[in-house]
Amino acid sequence: MSWRLKKKYHDLLAGESGYWKKVWGDQLTICLAYPNVYRTGMSNLGYQTIYRLLNEDPDIVCERVFLPDPGDEVFFSSGSLPLFSIESQRPLRDFDIVAFSLSFENDYPHILTLLEMGGIDPVAANRDMQDPLVVAGGIAVTMNPEPVADFFDFFLLGEAEEVLPECLRVLSEHRKQGRNREACLHALQASVPGVYVPSCYDVRYAKDGPIESFRPRHSEFPQKIIKRWVGNLNAFTTDQAIIAPDMALGNMFLTEVSRGCGRGCRFCAAGYLYRPPRFRRAGMLEASLLKGLEKVNRIGLLGTAVSDHPDLVRICRTILDRGGQVAVGSLRLDQLKGELIGILKEGGIETFSIAPEAGSQRLRDLIRKDIREEQIIEMAHALLEQGIINIRTYFMIGLPTETDDDIQALIDLVEKLSRITVKEGNHETRFRRVTISINQFIPKAATPLQWYPLDRIENARNKIRRIKASFQKQTSLRLQAESPRANYLQSLFSLGDRRVGQMLLACHRQGRNWSRTFKEAPLHPDFWVYRPKPLQEILPWDFIDHGVRKSHLVEEYQKTLEDAP
Numbered sequence: 001m002s003w004r005l006k007k008k009y010h011d012l013l014a015g016e017s018g019y020w021k022k023v024w025g026d027q028l029t030i031c032l033a034y035p036n037v038y039r040t041g042m043s044n045l046g047y048q049t050i051y052r053l054l055n056e057d058p059d060i061v062c063e064r065v066f067l068p069d070p071g072d073e074v075f076f077s078s079g080s081l082p083l084f085s086i087e088s089q090r091p092l093r094d095f096d097i098v099a100f101s102l103s104f105e106n107d108y109p110h111i112l113t114l115l116e117m118g119g120i121d122p123v124a125a126n127r128d129m130q131d132p133l134v135v136a137g138g139i140a141v142t143m144n145p146e147p148v149a150d151f152f153d154f155f156l157l158g159e160a161e162e163v164l165p166e167c168l169r170v171l172s173e174h175r176k177q178g179r180n181r182e183a184c185l186h187a188l189q190a191s192v193p194g195v196y197v198p199s200c201y202d203v204r205y206a207k208d209g210p211i212e213s214f215r216p217r218h219s220e221f222p223q224k225i226i227k228r229w230v231g232n233l234n235a236f237t238t239d240q241a242i243i244a245p246d247m248a249l250g251n252m253f254l255t256e257v258s259r260g261c262g263r264g265c266r267f268c269a270a271g272y273l274y275r276p277p278r279f280r281r282a283g284m285l286e287a288s289l290l291k292g293l294e295k296v297n298r299i300g301l302l303g304t305a306v307s308d309h310p311d312l313v314r315i316c317r318t319i320l321d322r323g324g325q326v327a328v329g330s331l332r333l334d335q336l337k338g339e340l341i342g343i344l345k346e347g348g349i350e351t352f353s354i355a356p357e358a359g360s361q362r363l364r365d366l367i368r369k370d371i372r373e374e375q376i377i378e379m380a381h382a383l384l385e386q387g388i389i390n391i392r393t394y395f396m397i398g399l400p401t402e403t404d405d406d407i408q409a410l411i412d413l414v415e416k417l418s419r420i421t422v423k424e425g426n427h428e429t430r431f432r433r434v435t436i437s438i439n440q441f442i443p444k445a446a447t448p449l450q451w452y453p454l455d456r457i458e459n460a461r462n463k464i465r466r467i468k469a470s471f472q473k474q475t476s477l478r479l480q481a482e483s484p485r486a487n488y489l490q491s492l493f494s495l496g497d498r499r500v501g502q503m504l505l506a507c508h509r510q511g512r513n514w515s516r517t518f519k520e521a522p523l524h525p526d527f528w529v530y531r532p533k534p535l536q537e538i539l540p541w542d543f544i545d546h547g548v549r550k551s552h553l554v555e556e557y558q559k560t561l562e563d564a565p
C-alpha cells in the first residue's frame with residue numbers, strides 16, 4: 001500500500017507552488033510537524049512562516065509532516081510503514097530534528113500518534129543518540145508547556161523569528177562537534193533565552209495536589225524563562241510560503257499585518273501573549289500584497305487585532321486597486337466605520353464577523369470588552385446601510401460570575417440584531433443570516449482569569465440548549481457551539497502540569513479512552529479544571545516570564561471579583 005500513499009504525497013507536492021525540495025547533503029535536517037491533517041496545517045500562517053524561515057537558510061533542509069488523513073492512519077499505525085515527510089518521503093527518524101508547531105491544545109493527543117507513527121518514542125526520556133531531537137513552539141506551549149513537557153526534548157517560548165536563529169546556531173555547532181544530546185540540551189538551556197528544556201528542571205508536588213517546588217537542576221539554568229518577542233516587525237514579512245489547492249482557507253494568500261493588542265480584555269490569551277501591540281507599515285506590506293496577488297486574487301489579512309491597524313484602509317485599497325479581494329477575521333466594533341465597511345464590501349467580504357463576547361453590559365465590562373450595546377446596534381445599522389446582509393457574532397458562555405440574566409441578555413441582543421431594519425425608499429432591508437457562534441470561556445495561562453475555573457459541562461450544555469431553544473423558530477438565525485466535553489479537555493491541557501501529560505500518555509495507550517483514563521488517574525482532572533486556584537499557589541507556568549507582571553494579573557483578577565454582582 002505504501003506506493004499509493006507515496007503517490008498521494010507526490011501528487012500533493014505537484015499541486016503546490018512555493019515549496020522547497022533540497023538535495024540532502026551535510027545540512028541540519030528538520031522535519032516540521034503539524035499535529036493535524038494537511039489541509040488544516042497548511043492554513044496555519046505560523047507553521048508556514050517557520051517552514052520558510054528554515055528553508056531560507058542554505059545550511060538547513062526543512063520538510064513537512066502532518067497527521068495522516070482519515071483512512072490513511074491504518075497504514076502507518078501497523079508499524080510496517082513509518083510516517084514520512086512530504087518532500088523527500090523520508091521517515092521522521094532520518095531527520096536531526098522533529099519540530100512541532102502547536103497552536104491548539106486539542107491537537108495534543110495527535111503529537112503522540114504522530115511520533116509513534118514516525119517510529120520515535122513519545123516519551124523524551126526514553127530516546128537515545130539515534131533519535132532526532134523533538135522540539136515544539138507556538139502559542140499553546142508558550143502559555144503553558146507543562147502538560148506536554150514529557151514528550152519534548154525542548155521548547156521555544158515566544159516568537160520564533162527571535163529565538164530560532166540563536167537556537168539553530170547551538171544545534172549546528174553541536175552537530176559538527178558530534179556532542180551527545182544531553183550536552184546539547186544543557187548548552188541550549190544555559191545559553192539561549194527563551195529555550196525551555198523540561199529535563200533541566202525538577203518539579204515536586206504536594207500530597208494534596210498543587211506544585212510544591214519548581215527548580216532548575218543546575219546553577220547555569222535560569223530560574224525564570226523569558227518569552228521572546230520581536231522588537232521590529234517591519235524588519236521582515238510574515239506571509240504564506242506555499243499556495244496549495246487543498247487548504248482549509250481555500251484559495252487565499254495570508255499575510256500578517258499586526259501582532260499583539262493593547263486593549264487588555266481579561267480573558268484574551270492572544271492579547272496578553274503577543275504584547276506589545278505592533279503594526280507593519282502599509283508601505284512595508286505592499287511587496288507581500290503584490291506577491292500574493294501574483295498567485296491568487298484573495299488576500300487574507302491576519303493579526304491579533306486587524307481593525308486597529310492605523311492604515312487598514314490604505315492596505316485594503318492597495319489590494320482592491322489591483323483587482324484583488326480582501327478577507328479579514330473578526331473586526332473590532334468600534335473600528336467599523338462607514339469607509340472601512342464600504343471598502344471591505346468592495347473587497348468581496350459578504351459576511352462580517354463581530355465579537356461582543358457577552359450579551360449583558362455588566363459582563364462585557366467585567367471582562368473589559370470595552371463595547372456598549374448602542375455601538376453594536378449602530379454598527380449593525382451601518383452594515384445594513386452598506387448592503388451587508390450576513391453577520392456572524394461571537395459570544396462566550398461560562399464567563400466569571402455569569403447568571404441566568406446574562407444568558408437572557410445574550411438572547412435579547414441577538415434578537416435585537418435580527419430585527420434591525422434599514423429603509424431605502426420603500427424597501428426595507430434586514431439581515432438575511434445571523435450566525436451565533438457560542439464558545440465556552442476557557443481560562444488561559446498568563447491572563448488575569450487564569451485562577452478562575454471552567455464552567456461545568458452540564459451547565460454549558462444547559463446554556464447552549466436554552467439559547468438554541470430561543471431561536472428555534474427563526475430561520476435567519478444559525479447557532480454554532482463547541483462541544484463542552486472538548487472544552488473540558490482543552491481546559492485540562494491549558495491549565496495542567498506534567499501529571500496531565502501522564503494522563504495523555506495513558507489515554508493514548510488505552511486507545512483514546514478518556515473515561516477509563518480519568519477513572520484510573522491518581523488525581524482527578526477536575527483538580528485542574530474546576531478548582532478556583534488560590535493566588536499564592538505555584539501555577540504550572542509560573543516559571544515563564546510572559547512579559548506581564550504577575551502583580552498586574554492579580555490586580556485585574558481581583559477587580560473582576562470586585563465587579564461581580
Ligand code: SF4
Binds near residue numbers: 261263268270
Ligand atoms: S479580544 Fe480582541 S480586542 Fe480584546 S484583547 Fe483580544 S484581540 Fe484585543
